[in-house]
Amino acid sequence: MVICPVCGSREWTKRYRIDIWDIEECDGCGFAGIDPMPVRENRAECYSEEKVVERNVKERSYPQKLSRLLKRFFGRITKRNKGDIFYNRLRRHLRPGSKVLDIGCGDGSFICKAKEDFVCTGIEISGYLASLAGKHPGIRVITGNFLDTELGREEYDGVTMISLLEHLDDPLQAMKKCFEFLKQGGVLLIKTVNYNCLNRRVKRGLWTGFRPPDHAVYFSPSNLELLLKRVGFKKIKISAAPFNDNMYCEAVK
Numbered sequence: 001m002v003i004c005p006v007c008g009s010r011e012w013t014k015r016y017r018i019d020i021w022d023i024e025e026c027d028g029c030g031f032a033g034i035d036p037m038p039v040r041e042n043r044a045e046c047y048s049e050e051k052v053v054e055r056n057v058k059e060r061s062y063p064q065k066l067s068r069l070l071k072r073f074f075g076r077i078t079k080r081n082k083g084d085i086f087y088n089r090l091r092r093h094l095r096p097g098s099k100v101l102d103i104g105c106g107d108g109s110f111i112c113k114a115k116e117d118f119v120c121t122g123i124e125i126s127g128y129l130a131s132l133a134g135k136h137p138g139i140r141v142i143t144g145n146f147l148d149t150e151l152g153r154e155e156y157d158g159v160t161m162i163s164l165l166e167h168l169d170d171p172l173q174a175m176k177k178c179f180e181f182l183k184q185g186g187v188l189l190i191k192t193v194n195y196n197c198l199n200r201r202v203k204r205g206l207w208t209g210f211r212p213p214d215h216a217v218y219f220s221p222s223n224l225e226l227l228l229k230r231v232g233f234k235k236i237k238i239s240a241a242p243f244n245d246n247m248y249c250e251a252v253k
């Protein structure tokens, strides 16, 4: 990266090396990105049926399986699985019947839940995943990159971005686009990996959050807030627990 999308600094420090990628930290705000950055035009290929299936097989390895089982188990106890967290937050902010756009909707699991209360549209770069999402009745699914697909200005009451931000090569452009999609007073909800979490500081280069080139950018609560303020969002709230690799953010236009 040349110019930091958060603070505009041009000074970077290499922190980790993973395969052929360096993880670089901005000296100004601590935002981190990979070098070299993936080429955007090739992104759809990364999410073809073969790649998605291949990734799922990898995720079925024993440690991954165990960690998923534990997550599901604790998720059930605390009722804090990812879909519920987002659904409840949307319900806190929006009236039933509000229009919601889920960017990077994957196989549609979240909008399937959200459609109980909201009018949902999903956009997904992977043709394979979008075809799975499209099989659910009552939701509109568009295949494409949200950065260059016409989705309307000031069209939505809510925009959700679940585990997508870390995949994007230009987060400033992405946040500007979300701002544009939202009506005045609309809410943006984000789940992304938290670079500042305890696991990253303990495991350093071995942190599971590092997945270049899939995960291209890494925010901490402070620089995510700065970026959202820069774009014009207000009432920004970020919840980040030290033991959780992810953080949750809500912001209002």
Ligand SMILES: [Zn+2]
Pocket: 004, 005, 006, 007, 008, 009, 026, 027, 028, 029, 030, 031
């Ligand atoms: Zn910076």
